[in-house]
Amino acid sequence: MAGRPHMTAWRITRIYLIIGSLWILFSDRVVEMLVADTTTFRTISHIKGWLYVWATATLFYRLIKASFDELDAAQRQLRHMALHDHLTDLPNRRALFQTLEDVLSDKGSHGVLFFTDLDNFKYINDSFGHDIGDELLTSLSVRLRQRLGSEWELFRLGGDEFVLLLKGVPEEKVEEYTKTLHDLIGEPFSLPAATVQVTCSTGIALYPKHGATAELLLKRADTAMNRAKEQRANSFAIFHESMEQAIVERLELDQALRTALVNNEFVLVYQPQYDLVSGNICGFEALLRWNRPDVCPISPSQFIPIAEQSGVIVEIGEWVLKSACQFLREVHALGHTEFTVSVNVSALELISPSYVDKVTRIVRDSELLPEHIELEITESTLMESNGLAESQLALLRARGFRIALDDFGTGYSSLNYLRRLPISTLKIDRSFLSDIASSEHQALVAEMIKIGKLMGVSVVAEGVEHPAQVEFLTEHQCDKVQGFLFCRPISQDELLEKLKV
Ligand code: C2E
Ligand code: MG
Ligand code: MG
Numbered sequence: 001m002a003g004r005p006h007m008t009a010w011r012i013t014r015i016y017l018i019i020g021s022l023w024i025l026f027s028d029r030v031v032e033m034l035v036a037d038t039t040t041f042r043t044i045s046h047i048k049g050w051l052y053v054w055a056t057a058t059l060f061y062r063l064i065k066a067s068f069d070e071l072d073a074a075q076r077q078l079r080h081m082a083l084h085d086h087l088t089d090l091p092n093r094r095a096l097f098q099t100l101e102d103v104l105s106d107k108g109s110h111g112v113l114f115f116t117d118l119d120n121f122k123y124i125n126d127s128f129g130h131d132i133g134d135e136l137l138t139s140l141s142v143r144l145r146q147r148l149g150s151e152w153e154l155f156r157l158g159g160d161e162f163v164l165l166l167k168g169v170p171e172e173k174v175e176e177y178t179k180t181l182h183d184l185i186g187e188p189f190s191l192p193a194a195t196v197q198v199t200c201s202t203g204i205a206l207y208p209k210h211g212a213t214a215e216l217l218l219k220r221a222d223t224a225m226n227r228a229k230e231q232r233a234n235s236f237a238i239f240h241e242s243m244e245q246a247i248v249e250r251l252e253l254d255q256a257l258r259t260a261l262v263n264n265e266f267v268l269v270y271q272p273q274y275d276l277v278s279g280n281i282c283g284f285e286a287l288l289r290w291n292r293p294d295v296c297p298i299s300p301s302q303f304i305p306i307a308e309q310s311g312v313i314v315e316i317g318e319w320v321l322k323s324a325c326q327f328l329r330e331v332h333a334l335g336h337t338e339f340t341v342s343v344n345v346s347a348l349e350l351i352s353p354s355y356v357d358k359v360t361r362i363v364r365d366s367e368l369l370p371e372h373i374e375l376e377i378t379e380s381t382l383m384e385s386n387g388l389a390e391s392q393l394a395l396l397r398a399r400g401f402r403i404a405l406d407d408f409g410t411g412y413s414s415l416n417y418l419r420r421l422p423i424s425t426l427k428i429d430r431s432f433l434s435d436i437a438s439s440e441h442q443a444l445v446a447e448m449i450k451i452g453k454l455m456g457v458s459v460v461a462e463g464v465e466h467p468a469q470v471e472f473l474t475e476h477q478c479d480k481v482q483g484f485l486f487c488r489p490i491s492q493d494e495l496l497e498k499l500k501v
Contacts, residue, residue: 008067011063012060012063012064012067015059015063016056016059016060019055019056019059020056023052027048027052028045031044031045031048082094083095083098085156085158087134087137087138087156088137088138088141088156089141090141090145090154090155090156090162091153091154091155091156092155092156092157092158093155093157093158095155096155096157096163096165096214096218097214097215097218099153099155099165100113100165100214100217100218101213101214103165103167103207104207104208104212104213104214104217109167109168109207109208110168110170110206110207110208110209111165111166111167111168111169111206111207112165112166112169112171112174112177112204112205112206112207113163113164113165113204113205113206113207113217113218113221114163114164114165114166114177114178114181114202114203114204114221115161115163115202115203115204115205115218115221115222115224115225116161116162116163116164116181116185116200116201116202116203116225117160117161117162117200117201117202117225117229118160118185118198118199118200119198119199119200119201119229119233119234120198120233121133121159121160121198123383124136124196124198128191128193128194128196129193132191132192132193132194132196135191135192136189136191136196136198137156137160139189139191140162140185140189140198141154141156141162143184143187144162144164144184144185147184148164148180148181148184151166151167151169152164152165152166153165153166153167163218163221164181171206174204174206174238175236178202178204178236181200181202182199182200182202182234182236185198185199185200186198186199186200186234199233199234200234201225201228201229201231201233201234201235201236202225202228202235202236202237203220203221203222203223203224203225203226203227203228203236203237203239204221204224204236204237204238204239205217205218205220205221205224205238205239206238206239210239220239220244221239223239223243223244223247224237224238224239224240224243225237226243227243227246250306253298253303253306254306254309254310256292257290257303257306257307257310257312257316258310258312260290260292260316261312261315261316261319265290265291265292265293266288266289266290266291266316266319266320267288267289267291267491268286268287268288268289268320268323268324268327268492269286269287269289269489269490269491270284270285270286270287270327270341270489270490270491270492270495271284271285271287271482271487271488271489271490272284272482272486272487272495272498273285273342273460273480273481273482274480274481274482274486275479275480276470276473276474276478276479276480276481277479281339281498281499282338282339282340282480283339283340283341283342283374284339284341284342284495285341285342285343285344285376285482285489286320286323286324286327286341286342286343286344287300287344287489288300288304288316288320288344290303304346307346308346308347308348311348313346313348313349314348314349314352317345317346317349318349318358318362320343320344321343321359321362321363321373322362322366324341324343324373325341325362325363325366325368325373326366327341327492328340328341328366328368328372328373329366329367329368330492330496331495331496331499332368332372334496334499334500336499339372340371340372340373340374340402341372341373341374342374342375342376342404343373343374343375343376344376344406345375345376345377345381346381347380347381347382347389350377350381350388350389350392350393351388351389351392355392356392356395356396356399359373359375359396359401360399363401369400370396370399370400370401370402371400371401371402373401373402374401374402374403374404374424374425375396375401375402375403375404376404376406376427377389377393377403377404377405377406378405378406378407378410378411379405379407379408379410379411379413380407380410380411382411382413382421383411390420390421390422393421393422393423394422396422397422397423397424398422402424402425403421403422403423403424403425404423404424404425404426404427404460405418405421405423405425405426405427406427406429407427407429407462408426408427408428408429408448409428409429409431409432409444409448410429410431415451418451418455419455423455423457424457424458425457425458425459425460426448426451426452426455426457426458426459426460427460427461427462427482428445428448428449428459428460428461428462428478429462429463430462430463430464430483431463432444432445432448433445433461433462433463433464433465433469433483434463434465436466436468436469436472437468442472445461445472445473445476446476449473449476449477449478452479453477458479458480459478459479459480460478460479460480460481460482461473461478461480461481461482461483462482462483463482463483463484464481464482464483464484464485464486465483465484465485466485467485469483469485470485
């Protein structure tokens with residue numbers, strides 16, 4: 001009714017018209033039939049007039065009140081919807097800002113803002129579907145609402161981001177409260193499709209210390225959350241000014257990366273791989289270096305993730321492949337036609353629909369064969385590419401390219417999954433080699449070599465630095481090695497010299 005004021009007014013008028021008309025038409029006749037004497041008739045008519053006025057007034061009052069009640073309820077619902085999240089019915093971002101503005105306007109008040117984001121929630125959505133993802137978020141909201149004490153104020157910003165406000169809590173208690181929150185979120189969820197366990201990362205900002213406005217306080221809690229995400233899963237970080245400096249530096253790097261290709265600041269170095277049986281070089285891995293004028297060298301592990309985020313990695317990757325192919329042609333021209341070159345590939349490159357054709361074209365234009373090129377993919381690349389990578393890899397493999405699974409052992413792939421991957425090489429991550437003296441790592445490396453043999457692929461051990469590692473790897477029949485003990489990554493010219501000897 002509230003949405004149709006015209007109809008409501010018409011309804012009230014109609015009722016008034018009908019009752020009024022019936023009253024005028026019939027009430028006098030009824031009284032005439034019952035009363036003969038004129039004085040009594042007049043008195044009754046008088047009373048009847050008052051009765052009519054009172055009855056219609058009461059009726060109007062009730063009808064108008066009912067309309068306003070409905071209007072009121074609708075307005076309340078609209079207000080609730082504007083301040084609450086549709087999925088979980090928790091207070092939303094707007095409600096958070098209103099609450100924070102109130103809290104911060106009270107000088108002398110202090111407390112803590114927690115910005116919590118689930119780790120790898122994307123994978124839950126991707127693996128189980130969005131309905132299950134939504135169900136998990138709803139269950140989590142119910143759990144937090146029911147089990148956290150009433151001192152916690154809970155908000156959902158959207159997606160898997162939650163904000164919690166604790167008024168009057170001192171800084172020393174922050175860690176304890178964060179642990180309570182993380183433990184609660186970490187309890188398993190029994191969903192219809194599966195039992196799922198999640199972890200989260202939390203950024204913490206204290207007020208009024210870290211921000212006197214709602215916007216600044218939330219931004220700083222978010223900044224701290226991003227720092228927590230960079231650490232291992234299930235971490236928390238308390239805001240510190242240096243984090244903002246890191247963001248500025250990251251933005252500067254991002255800008256510099258965009259122009260690095262045009263300015264010819266990239267160069268490739270090559271690290272040879274050695275056959276463990278013959279002891280000879282059998283190929284090499286191309287590794288990217290960024291020579292920025294007047295700036296200290298920065299490792300690819302630092303700048304590649306930034307290039308991935310901005311998307312510029314796609315152009316960089318193309319340059320890397322072209323340059324590596326050009327260099328391999330030079331090596332083949334020296335007579336080493338059996339050598340292969342390995343190139344690292346990022347998720348963003350791999351999921352581009354034109355990637356397979358692009359690689360095929362570059363390799364053909366360089367007059368090389370696909371079997372001379374090994375594309376290195378990490379397990380995390382596979383995870384990030386949401387299932388799109390597998391079909392691309394199968395196509396590449398069908399065209400004859402070699403595929404290496406890089407940093408093997410650092411991801412969470414099941415053996416079943418690995419078996420289905422169209423790979424030709426397993427590269428055991430150097431973290432397992434570095435501690436080969438421990439019996440636990442020995443068993444793991446031996447097991448990885450065995451898995452590679454069972455899959456019928458070539459096994460390369462990365463990061464070999466000590467003769468004891470070579471001894472162990474030879475004993476367990478690892479195929480190839482790569483590491484500082486044999487050769488560090490070197491320039492093209494150095495490698496060509498090495499091959500001429
Ligand atoms: P990765 O592909 O696993 O490369 C091996 C890394 O281990 C290289 O680091 C190499 O210098 C280092 N390394 C090799 N032998 C040893 C050793 O015996 N001891 C130690 N401590 N380290 C060793 P680098 O060159 O800093 O590259 C780091 C990562 O950056 C690479 O790991 C790769 O994931 C990525 N990356 C490098 N170049 C490219 C590229 O062109 N494209 C993409 N997408 N990623 C690249
Ligand atoms: Mg690699
Ligand atoms: Mg590696």
